Amino acid sequence: MSDALKIAYSAPELTKAGSLVLFIADDGHIPEAARKLIGSTATQSLKRAIEAEEFKGKARAALTVTAPHGLDVERVILIGIGGEKDRKETDYVRLGGVITGRFGAAKSVNVLFFGSADWRVDGAAASDLALGMRLRAYRFDKYQTKKREKDADRATGTVSVKIGMSAHLDAKKVAKSGESIADGVILARNLVNEPPNVLDPVEFARRASELSKLGVEITVLDEKQLAKIGMRALLGVGQGSSKESRVVIMRWNGAKAAKSTKTGPLAIIGKGVVFDTGGISIKPAGGMEDMKGDMGGAACVVGLMHALAARKAKVNVIGAIGLVENMPDGNAQRPGDIVTSLSGQTIEIINTDAEGRLVLGDVLWYVKEQFKPSLMIDLATLTGAVLVALGQDNAGLFSNDDTLSERLYAAGVATGETVWRLPLAPSYDKMIDSKFADMKNTGGRYAGSITAAQFLKRFVGETPWAHLDIAGTAMGSPESDINKSWGSGWGVRLLDRFVADYYEG
Ligand code: BES
Ligand code: MN
Ligand code: ZN
Numbered sequence: 043m044s045d046a047l048k049i050a051y052s053a054p055e056l057t058k059a060g061s062l063v064l065f066i067a068d069d070g071h072i073p074e075a076a077r078k079l080i081g082s083t084a085t086q087s088l089k090r091a092i093e094a095e096e097f098k099g100k101a102r103a104a105l106t107v108t109a110p111h112g113l114d115v116e117r118v119i120l121i122g123i124g125g126e127k128d129r130k131e132t133d134y135v136r137l138g139g140v141i142t143g144r145f146g147a148a149k150s151v152n153v154l155f156f157g158s159a160d161w162r163v164d165g166a167a168a169s170d171l172a173l174g175m176r177l178r179a180y181r182f183d184k185y186q187t188k189k190r191e192k193d194a195d196r197a198t199g200t201v202s203v204k205i206g207m208s209a210h211l212d213a214k215k216v217a218k219s220g221e222s223i224a225d226g227v228i229l230a231r232n233l234v235n236e237p238p239n240v241l242d243p244v245e246f247a248r249r250a251s252e253l254s255k256l257g258v259e260i261t262v263l264d265e266k267q268l269a270k271i272g273m274r275a276l277l278g279v280g281q282g283s284s285k286e287s288r289v290v291i292m293r294w295n296g297a298k299a300a301k302s303t304k305t306g307p308l309a310i311i312g313k314g315v316v317f318d319t320g321g322i323s324i325k326p327a328g329g330m331e332d333m334k335g336d337m338g339g340a341a342c343v344v345g346l347m348h349a350l351a352a353r354k355a356k357v358n359v360i361g362a363i364g365l366v367e368n369m370p371d372g373n374a375q376r377p378g379d380i381v382t383s384l385s386g387q388t389i390e391i392i393n394t395d396a397e398g399r400l401v402l403g404d405v406l407w408y409v410k411e412q413f414k415p416s417l418m419i420d421l422a423t424l425t426g427a428v429l430v431a432l433g434q435d436n437a438g439l440f441s442n443d444d445t446l447s448e449r450l451y452a453a454g455v456a457t458g459e460t461v462w463r464l465p466l467a468p469s470y471d472k473m474i475d476s477k478f479a480d481m482k483n484t485g486g487r488y489a490g491s492i493t494a495a496q497f498l499k500r501f502v503g504e505t506p507w508a509h510l511d512i513a514g515t516a517m518g519s520p521e522s523d524i525n526k527s528w529g530s531g532w533g534v535r536l537l538d539r540f541v542a543d544y545y546e547g
Contacts, residue, residue, distance in 0.1 A: 047142075047179045048199040049172045051213040054079060054156065054206035060148030062115045063141055064511050066092070066099035067158065075156040076115075083112030084190040085124040092120065101128040102140045104525065115152075119144045126160040132458040133168045136175020141521035155207040165212035169220030175203065177524040177531075182235040192470040210501035219353045223538050226264045226349030227531035233341035234517055234529025238317035238334040242285040243365035246316060246337065250290045250344045250363065251469025256351035258361075259293040273404040280366035284322055289405060292361035296354055307358040308545060309415035310537060311405050313398045313422035314340030314365040321394030322370045323377060335529060336398070338516025339421035340365060342533035349538045356546045362409050364401040368394070380479045384408055385501055387480035396422045396483045399494055403501040408467060410505050417446055417506040420498065421533050427490030428511040434519045436462040437532070438511035439496035446506050449544050450536070456543070459536035461510060464492060471496045 056062075056079055064076050070092060077085045091097075091107040101124030108117050121127070121141055145151060155171070157163030181203075207213060233241065233249065241249075251260045265286050268277055273289070280287035293307075315336040319325060325333070339364035347361040375381075379391045381400070383408040389400065402420055409415060428438040436454075439461040441447040447463055452459040470492045473485035481500060485493025495509050515532040519525070 045173055048200055048202045049175065049217075050202070051168060051205050051207065051210040051217065053208065053210055054154050056080065057152050058114050059150045059152035059202065060116045061119055061145060061151045062113065062117070063119045063121060063151060063153040064088075065123050065154075065156070065161075066097070066120050066210075067123050068099045068128075070097065070099050071376050072155050073158060076154055079154065081112060084110055087111040088118060088120070098122070100124055101133070102136060102139055102426035104144050106144055106146065116148060117146060121436065123161060129161065131456050134170035135174035135177075135458070138171040141171075142175045142178035143523070149199065149201055151201060151203045153203060153205045155205050159286065163207055164209050165216040165477060168207060168209070168213035169216050171205065172217065173220040173224045176221075176522045177227060178526065180228055180231060180527055182527055182529070185237075203218055222352035223349045223535060225352060226345040226538065227534045229348050230341040230345030230531035230534050231527050231529040233344060234335050234338050234531070235527065236334075238367070241334075241337070242316055242367060243280070243288045244286060245315070246340065246365050247288040247290050247313060250292060253292055253344070253347055253351060254295070256348065257294070258318035258347055258351045259295075261291040263289040263291070271408065272382075272384045273408065274381050275389055275400040276364050276366060276404040277320070278375045278379065278381045278391070279315070279368050279400050282371045283367035283369040283495060284371075285316070285367045285494035288365040289408070290363050290365065292344070294347055294351050294355070294357075294359045294361070296350065296356050297358045298356070306414045306416040307360045308541065309362065309409045309413060310343050310417045311358040311402065311418060311420040312340035312363040313337070313420070313424065314359070314363045315398060315401065315423075316365060316367050316394070318368045318397065319370060321368045321395045321397065322374050323395040324370055325395060332518060335517035336423050337365070338423045338512055338529070338532070339363075341529070342421050342512070342516070342531070342537070345531055345534040346537045349534055350541065354540060357541055359541065360409060360413050360415060362405050364405040364444045366397070366401055368397045370394075383501070387481065387500060390476040390479040390482040392484045396494070398422050399497045400483060400500055404500040406498060406507075410501075410503055412494070417443070417452070417508075418502060419508045419510065419537070421510045421512050423513040423516050424511045425491045425494050425513055429514040431464065431491060432462055432514060434514045436460050436513045437462045438491050439508060440466055440492070440511070441508040442466065442499065442502070443508070446508050449540060450508055450510075453536050453540035453543060457535040457539045459515070459532055461536070464495070465496060466499060468493065471499070
């Protein structure tokens with residue numbers, strides 16, 4: 043996979059770079075500071091190009107001027123930042139993506155990052171810009187042995203980027219946070235993109251265990267231990283697969299000791315179905331390959347733990363993932379089976395393809411009992427129905443706690459990884475009552491995402507809890523300024539922001 047950007051910070055200066063990047067506001071003028079630096083000849087030739095192309099500096103518009111007169115560069119990339127009203131918080135990240143999309147064949151890029159009265163240029167802005175660049179540059183091409191000849195975005199190999207700005211010392215100080223978040227998103231994308239013959243539960247657990255290098259404490263529970271604990275709902279899903287199931291607990295203790303004893307840790311739980319055939323209730327063949335991404339929730343949890351640990355977040359967080367493969371074979375779980383979950387509640391299996399909730403029910407209960415967390419958030423590619431309800435622009439949010447919901451909503455707006463709340467209610471809960479057991483694992487044709495969430499709610503007790511149904515956002519999402527990858531790594535930026543804004547310090 044190429045993640046081949048080297049980003050450094052310095053004072054603004056003219057260098058002999060392949061590409062020079064300049065930001066243009068919607069007045070269409072080259073800012074004074076930039077004019078001074080590039081000189082009047084270059085300013086004149088750029089002005090002519092701007093006029094000839096009727097470039098208006100609209101937010102995220104771009105114009106490439108090849109080999110302009112008066113400058114020793116291969117190209118100047120003009121990037122629109124629009125007017126004051128266009129300046130949204132996520133813009134620096136997206137702008138980083140837009141810039142990277144215009145690198146062309148350049149091996150070196152000089153970004154002149156000058157601010158103005160209504161355009162903030164500080165360390166945090168630079169960190170966001172760099173984050174957007176890294177996310178846009180990401181490719182998952184490790185299995186493409188014949189190098190793609192024409193990569194529309196950029197040349198192959200490492201590109202060095204220099205961000206020139208007066209607050210470059212400040213930028214160097216905060217750069218680590220953007221880098222850590224980018225690394226976390228990229229880790230999540232790699233896990234989602236990886237094929238299911240490579241990434242089985244054991245290999246997934248091994249990769250999660252690598253977080254120990256960053257100081258994350260890892261516990262891997264194998265099938266023997268899971269059976270002893272009593273996670274029979276989770277084990278039932280994996281029993282038709284020749285691959286063993288695993289649960290991984292990741293612990294990051296970054297908060298000061300005094301604080302951590304007062305309230306329990308935050309707990310983030312992920313569905314990690316490494317491949318979902320549907321089991322005996324087998325899925326149709328068309329598009330089944332996409333079900334390698336049914337571990338997007340677990341991938342997000344691992345990516346988030348990476349980001350938090352790498353930037354040494356001052357918070358205590360438990361990450362927990364349930365890793366299974368849902369396959370049909372002679373030993374597979376049947377519709378009609380009744381399993382006893384870790385909570386003691388019994389579940390009648392109606393459809394073996396509603397497996398994610400069985401995995402999560404046990405992990406949620408385990409985390410609640412074991413760690414007494416102050417809140418739990420689970421992420422899961424749980425239902426096709428959430429795609430019908432919300433499409434690919436919002437994840438479904440379900441929660442028993444309004445404050446938690448509002449915070450997740452706000453972090454979504456701030457990062458562009460948006461969520462939309464859907465209801466929970468006793469009337470929906472009734473739909474999963476069973477004739478033979480305490481509950482059944484499907485609730486019929488209507489409100490599929492809600493009845494799935496009602497199922498999970500039966501495993502969280504009184505703990506403030508939110509469930510994010512990410513079936514529409516974790517994979518196969520439409521390409522964006524900052525993502526050209528099938529696996530999007532959705533949720534890492536959202537939850538990193540959620541933690542940073544409300545639970546650190
Ligand atoms: N992993 C699927 C949900 C899914 C669908 C994720 C499309 C990503 C894209 C889940 O395990 C599933 O199969 N859900 C069923 C539930 C049904 C049997 C009640 C569904 O959505 O059809
Ligand atoms: Mn399924
Ligand atoms: Zn599934």
